Each structure stands twice: as C-alpha cells, then as structure tokens.
Amino acid sequence: MSTFKVKTWAFILFFSSTAHAGDLIINSMHSDPDVKKAFAQLLDDFKKENSDIKVVLNTTSHEAYKVQIRTWLPNKAPDIATWFAGNRARYFIDKGLVEPIDDVWTGIDKQFSDSIKDVVTFHEKKYLMPLSYYNWGFYYRKDLFEKVGVKTPPKTWNEFTAVIEKLNKASVSPIAIGIKDGWPAAAWFDYLNMRLHGYKFHMSLMAGTESYLDPKVKKTFEVWQSLIKSNAFNKSAAAISWQEASALLWQGKAAMYLMGNFITTQIPKNIEDQIGFFPFPTINPEVPTAEVAPVDVYFIPAKAAHKAEAKKFLAFLAKPETQQKFNQSVKLMPTNFISKTDGGDRFLKAGVETLSHAKNVSQFFDRDADPEVAKAGMDSFVELMARPDDINAISKKIEAVRLRVYKK
C-alpha cells in the first residue's frame, strides 16, 4: 500500500508546480492548437482583471487526461479542471470530488437557458460552469439533393425516408457513416430514441433506470433497422473512421452525414457552397424536441487549495464577453445566451437556431451512459449496422451489462 501511495504522490508532485496563496492551478485537456491558443488569450484577459492571481496551466492530451484525472482528483487536485458534462461529471460528483458552486451561479443564472442549467445541476445543486457547446445534425450536399429533385431539406420522417428512396434510385449513397470507432453509430441511437420517445425516457435509459428490453428501445432499433435494410448507409461503414466517412460526403459519393458541428472546419474550400445543414427530422410531432449538444465544462475539485480564486475564475468564465470572445475564435457556441455567436459562420448560426427550439440537450451516448454500458451499447450498434437481423440478441447484450453495472 505504501509503495502505491508513494508512487501516486511522486507522480502528483512531479506534475504540479509549487503553489502559493494567490495561485490558480488549472488542469486542461484542450490540447488542440486552436483551442489552446484561445484559452491562453482568455487567461491573459483574466490576469488583466486579477493581477494578484498567478495562473498555472497544465495541458494534457484528451486521452491521457481521462486516465490521469482519476489519480489527481481524489488526491492533490488543481483549483480548476476541464471536463465533460453528463454521466462523466456525475461520476465524480457522486463520489464527492466536485465542489458545488451555487454561489457563483447566483445572479447570473438568467443568462443561461433552462436546458444548459439542467446540464450543470445534480441533486438540486449546481456544480459545473459551461463555456461552450456545439450542435449535431445533418450536413448534406445541396447539389445531390437538387439532382434528385429535393428542394428543401426534410423536416419529417416521411420526407426523410422519401429523400433516401430518391437518392437510392439515383445510385447515390444516401447517408455517410464510419463506425470503426463505434461512437458515430451512437449518435443515431441518441437521435432516434429521443425523437421517438422523448428526452425524459432517453435520459432514464442512460441513467440505468430503464431497461434495454423495453418495447420502446425495441421500436428505436426497428426504425434504425428498417433504415439500414433500405440501403440508407454506405456498406463500408464498419471498416472506416468518421473522417474517412466525411470524405464520402466531400467526394459526392454520399449525400448526408449526421455529425457534430466540428466537421464544418474540415469542409474543403472548393465545395463549401455545396454543403448545407438541417436538424434531425421530427418523427413523432407530440414529442418535445431535444438535441444532442455536448457541453464543455469547468469545475472546482473538492480538494482544491484555492477555492476563492477558482470561484473568481468561474465567474469570469461565465461572463458574456468572455464566452463570446473565446467561442468566436474556436467556432463553438457560447452557453451564455447574451453572448453573440460568430455572425459570419452560417453553420454556427444554423446551430444556434436549432438549439433555440430544443427543450433539452443531451450530452451524447458515451457521456450520458455509464462507460461500460456505453461500450457494450456501441459494440451492439456496430453489430446491428453490420448485420441488421437479430434486434433481441443485441438488446439482451446491452441489458446484461446494464444489470451488472447497476446492481453494484
């Protein structure tokens, strides 16, 4: 035991510089060059207002961060940590590792939508401060739609399946998807399940309180299965990555792609005008609209040494000016609705429009569900797409993992 503790401490001491009163240590997983640069600018602005606080920033790559946070969070934590919302945040909150920040939220909560406030609230307390988020939906080829005589993007499920039929008749692969890494398939499950049965049922399923053997889930799989069987997706799906699938769209080999808005930064210049956006169509008009919109958040670890400074920083993060400046440079949406979204970017504009109709936002399957259930789920979705025969067997596999995880 002692050896292990010593190793842990040695690791922590090595990675955290010596801290004094007035310091603010931030651990970040945003190692992407653009985001890193924008965040450095944000820190500079913060330092201008708070010259007495010395800020120390440790940036780690995404994957390493996800593993390392489990070592430093319960032991010697920084003052601010970047993280995901959803179940991934709830996991640490339920272990008492996150500081509630209701005091930071007082007075500013009118600047955030109910759907965002819902995301940061757990057990009636607010724990997270959101900075940015992005929407999901269909990115499509206007030229291919025109070619088969579709004038406006589909709004309802019937219109949507009609478009698929027309594209298939014209020998254009209707929908691009690459599920080598599993998760792009989960977007389909999220949307179909939310459009068919609503946000509440979907979130109960994610939280482990509903069964995957529920007839509602079966219905979701059936709708998906009929899409697959109608040749809506490219056959190569299981062998290609999401980037390779986007190439199908850029090359005009596929007409639509269900993706997050981050894809718009990769559109080749020569076809930029040909790409449009439309939200996931309505299936049941009686179900209130919910969208997938993962939120990037910041929180104060319960073991943080400088909570007063950390709260100042989160208050600064929440400001409309801060959110506007940061998100304009990284092409994401500010969560504070007083901030303006980059007016020049039509995709961001469409995203804001889409989310303004959403009653709720979900965080994406692998952030909303327990990691083990998410892994089993995504494996099963890939199985369904590769061999759309036995829905019951697929549901049973996920259910078995859910039962094991939630009986603990």
Next chain:
Amino acid sequence: MKLFDDSKSAWVFLAPSLVLYGLYVLFPIVFTFYLSVTAWDGISSFPLPICMTNPETSCLSNFKELFEAELFWKSFTNNLLWLVFFGMSPLFGLFLALFFHVKSSFASALKTLLFMPMVFSLIVVGMIWSWFLQPGFGLVDTILHFFKLLPPDQEFGLMTRLGLAPNAGVILAAIWPHSAYCMILYLAGLSNLPKNVFEAALIDGANRWQLLWHVILPMLKPATIIVVIVTMIGALRAFDIVAIMTNGGPANSTNTLALYMYQETFVNFRYGYGASIAVVLFMISVGLILAYLRQIKKGDA
C-alpha cells in the same frame, strides 16, 4: 587479502540492475496478480480483495466473470488464430533467408526492400494495410475491380464483416513486417554456419533437399528457438496493429486478449477485472513458452 569474497562483490555489482528489475518487472507482475482479486476502479482509495469487502463473493469472482464472458472466449479464439497464422511467419522468414543467402548486390537490394516493413512503426504498417483493405477505394478493391473479379458496384468488404473473417486482414498486416524480422534472424544464423560442413555433405552425395533437411535446419536450431518464441509472444500480445486497424471491431470481431485487457482497464476503468485478464494472458504465455522449451530439450536428449 580480498576486500570482499566473490559472492559479496557479485551482489554489489548486481544490485543496481536487481533494483531496477524489481521495480519495473517483478513489482508490476506481483501487483497485477494482487489487483486481479480486487474490484478497483482506479479512483477509490487502495483496493482490498473482493472477498474482504464483500464476504459473500469469492476472491476469484473476476476470473469467474471472465471465463463466463463471451468476449473473453472471442478474444481467446482470435489469439489462437494469431498463433496459427501469424505463427507461419517463421516459415516465410526461413524461405526468404534461404533464397537471399547469396552474395550479390541485387540480392542485397531486395533484402533491404523486404526488410523495410520491419523499420516502419507498427502504427504505420496498420494504417497502410487498412488503406489497402478500405472497402470501395482501397488498393485491394481497385485491383479486383480492374481485373473485373468484382462487379464495379460491389465492395470486397473483408473488414466490414462480423465473425472471424476480418482477422485475416489484421494478421496479414502483422505477418508482413514479422516475416522480415524472422528473415533477418535466420540470415544471421545462416551466416554463422561453417561452410565446410555443406561441402562435406555435398561431397558425400547429399542432394539439396537432404542438405537443407539434415544439415542446415538442425544447425539453425538456435535461431529457430528464438524465432519461434518471439513469434509466439508476438501472437499472444497482439495489440497495436489491431488497435490501429480495427480497434477490435467490427463489434469485437478482431478483439484480442491484450486489447480486451486495455479496453476493460482504460475505457471501462475496471482495473481489477483488467488485471485478471492480464494474469490469464501471462499464464498462457508462460505455459506455452515453457512447453515449447521442454519439447526442445526433449529433442536434444
């Protein structure tokens, strides 16, 4: 007068490497065995064995779950496929070594070309092969379409299938650099063989096959032992090329024990369960290698 007796000075000189060996090899092995009887999630305080925190369960419940898991047997089967097919690379290596064991600049140039994949990182090898096998516009599909072996609107799609088939692509990719490695080991072995033995055998009237079978192969035995053990270990620890080409997919069709262990530990954060996979993999590896070495010894006696 001696300052130390021999054994004392031996310990002094051994100490630095013993400390390092203990810290980086022995301790992790022992610690992994310990973790395999816990349900550690990597975040709670130091884990106690499962049967101490929950007296109703057995301390070996990780192993019980493992042997009941469909995914374990799937990964195990795939490792067996690796052992059989990846295990053929020593044969290819031997063939290439015999073929190129001549002194000519042309042969050297070819040897260098053949050795190239060994120089690449396995990540690069994996990416090259996944592009080869890319359904629709990969090299394999392009060739099949060009020679009209496949209708233009169809894809070969080896890697999109569920079941054992996609393992073929992954193992083929792994055989490519590994055969080159076996070739180099055999070439080194061949160049160490005394020439006069060959001449003696030829004078005695042995034909080429007899020379190979009765003279060269027995003399290459030390090289063969190394090659076979390296290959067995390579098949059992198959990880990187699988991770880069398929990440175990589609739907775990190409998963291996090593990758399964990684996923349980660092994706699902079940450190205890992951450790139990590591223990099983360790046992299989040690068992196989010991069995092989014993077989070799029997042959010698």
